[in-house]
Amino acid sequence: MVAISSDVIRGYNDTMILSILKKEPSYGYSISKQIKTISDGKYAIKETTLYSAFTRMEKNEYIESFVAEQSPDGNGKKRTYYRITDKGLEYYDSKCEEWELTKEVVENFIEYKGEE
Amino acid sequence: MVAISSDVIRGYNDTMILSILKKEPSYGYSISKQIKTISDGKYAIKETTLYSAFTRMEKNEYIESFVAEQSPDGNGKKRTYYRITDKGLEYYDSKCEEWELTKEVVENFIEYKGEE
DNA sequence: CAGATTTACTACGTCTGCCGTACTATGTTT
DNA sequence: AAACATAGTACGGCAGACGTAGTAAATCTG
Numbered sequence: 001m002v003a004i005s006s007d008v009i010r011g012y013n014d015t016m017i018l019s020i021l022k023k024e025p026s027y028g029y030s031i032s033k034q035i036k037t038i039s040d041g042k043y044a045i046k047e048t049t050l051y052s053a054f055t056r057m058e059k060n061e062y063i064e065s066f067v068a069e070q071s072p073d074g075n076g077k078k079r080t081y082y083r084i085t086d087k088g089l090e091y092y093d094s095k096c097e098e099w100e101l102t103k104e105v106v107e108n109f110i111e112y113k114g115e116e
Numbered sequence: 117m118v119a120i121s122s123d124v125i126r127g128y129n130d131t132m133i134l135s136i137l138k139k140e141p142s143y144g145y146s147i148s149k150q151i152k153t154i155s156d157g158k159y160a161i162k163e164t165t166l167y168s169a170f171t172r173m174e175k176n177e178y179i180e181s182f183v184a185e186q187s188p189d190g191n192g193k194k195r196t197y198y199r200i201t202d203k204g205l206e207y208y209d210s211k212c213e214e215w216e217l218t219k220e221v222v223e224n225f226i227e228y229k230g231e232e
Numbered sequence: 233c234a235g236a237t238t239t240a241c242t243a244c245g246t247c248t249g250c251c252g253t254a255c256t257a258t259g260t261t262t
Numbered sequence: 263a264a265a266c267a268t269a270g271t272a273c274g275g276c277a278g279a280c281g282t283a284g285t286a287a288a289t290c291t292g
Contacts, residue, residue: 002213004221006250007127007278012222013250019225029269039221049250051270056249077258079269096226097118103219105120105155106128109135110212122279123249129279145240165279167241172278186288193287195240 004043013045014053014062015099018092021063021084028054028080054082062088120159129161129169130178131215134208137179137200144170144196170198178204 020026020034028050036044057063063082084092136142136150144166152160173179179198186193200208 002210002217004214004218005127008214008218009221010126010249010278011121011123012225015222016225019227027269029267038224040224042217043221046251047270048252048272052249052251077269093227094118096228098120098124099222099226100228101118101158102120102124105125105159106131106215108154108156109128109132110215111135111209112212112216126249126278143240145238162280163241164243164281168278168280193240 006049009043012095012099013049014057015092015095016045017050017053017057018062018084018088018095021082022089022092025066025081025083027082057088058082060087060091061085062091122165125159128211128215129165130173131208131211132161133166133169133173134178134200134204134211137198138205138208141182141197141199143198173204174198176203176207177201178207 016035016038017031020031020038026034028047032045032047032050054063054065058065063084065080065082067078068081069078132151132154133147136147136154142150144163148161148163148166170179170181174181179200181196181198183194184197186195
């Protein structure tokens with residue numbers, strides 16, 4: 001079983017988070033589950049990686065946080081939600097471009113051997 | 117102009133080096149130039165990154181070093197050449213598999229917008 | 233033939249993102 | 263009542279990439 005090492009995914013965790021926040025604001029636990037679902041169970045972001053990404057990206061103004069109740073009637077625990085900013089959208093787009101370039105480059109050094 | 121950030125390429129520098137050493141033993145300066153050529157000028161490995169990769173990979177027994185003259189008649193400066201080991205070949209193969217998986221995962225989060 | 237450039241490295245310290253471990257504290261299910 | 267899911271925070275360590283700098287021989291260039 002091949003796993004994705006942190007050195008490989010490094011630099012794309014932020015992109016994954018932003019791609020989810022592009023759709024609508026969300027919070028840690030939900031994003032974590034969405035990443036698992038979207039990746040078809042192939043990747044799970046670590047909690048600490050996720051929350052430190054929030055801190056970093058908020059500092060960089062790629063996201064904004066706000067606190068909201070779980071249900072509109074005011075009961076339930078409060079959660080910290082994140083929303084993508086315009087700067088975050090730009091950053092996401094640039095990361096998508098970078099990905100296309102990276103793919104082109106790396107594939108020159110990779111040998112692909114079909115299924116087995 | 118999009119550039120490839122170190123956080124993105126991290127984890128693939130070793131793979132690139134090994135893919136070159138798979139063909140034949142080589143040395144630092146040459147590998148550096150080959151990476152530039154093979155990537156079509158899109159990526160240049162930093163010297164310090166390259167040489168620290170040698171140290172790490174030799175310790176991990178993915179490569180072996182030997183010293184040789186530049187020309188067979190014994191003149192010219194000596195160079196440190198590296199040769200890939202069986203363990204290194206295995207590692208390279210596993211990295212290729214990992215790349216296929218990473219691609220599948222990351223692409224779920226990326227939006228591709230043709231040329232422009 | 234002197235100076236610039238290319239070749240071929242080594243040393244050292246810093247930065248950053250990822251991760252392990254651990255802890256807190258509700259809410260919900262069995 | 264206990265277990266599990268939810269929703270985090272705190273803290274420290276690690277490893278790979280990189281900036282800066284320095285050495286030194288070989289080769290090209292005016």
